[in-house]
Each structure stands twice: as C-alpha cells, then as structure tokens.
Amino acid sequence: MSARRVKGKTGRPVKVAGEKGTKEKIFEAAIEMFAERGYDGVSIRDIGRAVGISEAAVYRHYPGKEAILDSIFAFVEGRIYPQAPEESYDAIVDAVPFEELLQSIPRYMIADPQLIRITRIMMIEMYRNEKIREYVQRELFQRPVDETEALFRRLMAKGKIRECDPGALAKVFIAYITYWYFETFIFDYGVPLDASHVEKTTRAQIKLFVALTRPEGGVAHE
Numbered sequence: 001m002s003a004r005r006v007k008g009k010t011g012r013p014v015k016v017a018g019e020k021g022t023k024e025k026i027f028e029a030a031i032e033m034f035a036e037r038g039y040d041g042v043s044i045r046d047i048g049r050a051v052g053i054s055e056a057a058v059y060r061h062y063p064g065k066e067a068i069l070d071s072i073f074a075f076v077e078g079r080i081y082p083q084a085p086e087e088s089y090d091a092i093v094d095a096v097p098f099e100e101l102l103q104s105i106p107r108y109m110i111a112d113p114q115l116i117r118i119t120r121i122m123m124i125e126m127y128r129n130e131k132i133r134e135y136v137q138r139e140l141f142q143r144p145v146d147e148t149e150a151l152f153r154r155l156m157a158k159g160k161i162r163e164c165d166p167g168a169l170a171k172v173f174i175a176y177i178t179y180w181y182f183e184t185f186i187f188d189y190g191v192p193l194d195a196s197h198v199e200k201t202t203r204a205q206i207k208l209f210v211a212l213t214r215p216e217g218g219v220a221h222e
Contacts, residue, residue: 025051026068027071028114030042032050033050035118038125038128042065044065047068072118077139079115080115090154093158099206101151105177107198110195110198116184116193120186122135122136141174144170144177145170145174149170150166159215161215162213162216173209184198
C-alpha cells in the first residue's frame, strides 16, 4: 500500500485516526506564535504558514485573529474554571487538606503547556490590547479573588482556618500567585520547567500562608 495519504471526495487527504484537525492545529500554532512574538506581531498569513495551509484556509476556520483570541479565552475558562456540582466542591473542601488545595494551583498550571503559553500571552499583551487587559482583569485577577474568597469563607465556616476578612485574605494569596505567574511565565519563560523545583519553592510560601491562617488554639487545617 502506498505511503501517500488517501484522498477523499473533496480532493483533500483523509484524516488519520487520532490526528489533530486543521482547526486545532491553527489554534495551537497561534498560541505558540502569540507567546513568542506577541499578538500584534503575528498575522493570519503567518499562522497559515506555520500550519502549512493558505491564509484563505485559516479563514475557513476562524474569521480573524480576534476569533482565535476568543477561542483562547474559552479554552482558559474551561481549564481554570471547570463546572462542578456544588456538592462535589463541598466534598473536595472536606477531603483535601488546606495546604494541598493551595498547592494544586501552581501544580495544575505547569502541567499544561498551553496554559503556560497562554498565561505569558495574557501577562504581556494586557499592556497593549484593551480586550486582553479587560479579560485579564476580570478572569485572572478579580474572578480568582472572588473564587478564593468564597473558598476561604467556606473553610472559615467549617473551622478549618482562622476567622478574618476572607476578601482581604484572598487578595493576599492571589498577590503571591500573581507574583509567581510573572516569575514563571514572563521572566523565566523558555527555561525548562522543573516540576520538583516549582513544588519546592511554592511549597515554602504556601506553608507560611497555611501557618498564618491556622485557627487559634493551633487546631490542624485538616
């Protein structure tokens, strides 16, 4: 049998099982190029060349760069804020130690190469692109504070952490995570990520945070 791809009725090669579709390839190429060259530094033609298709072929999947950007926003939404039943959320809060809940954030972020690239895009482009700036402020700053405040409020109600202003406490924690974003995804971008090193450095900060929030009387966070 010939090694050449069999063509379908359209004249295009038939997709091999498990092979990424053209739209997915465009999406991934765009993320990689935006992370390296900036959003404004990449054209639809550039993305088409990277995928090995024409500019017109890219437009068949996305009407423009802004549509690709919208799909990136949707991707982040699904990854960072997955929908889960309320009872499932409560079960996690009850079962997972406080320290592990916090440690799961950097651990999750470095496990997904796409999130690493996208975070870099957002952190850089928010100074130049109003739409990205509004998205970052809403979804990567305010929403994490709101979600973390709700988590801390729930933990306080269960007696797992000390009583204080949950909103102020959430801002303190998210301030550290934001610092970590810049350190990891901007200043050290391109340096191979060492998961054990990230675990060690973030663990030290999180342990301090956990110690400071321990309920009065020294009761464990479990």
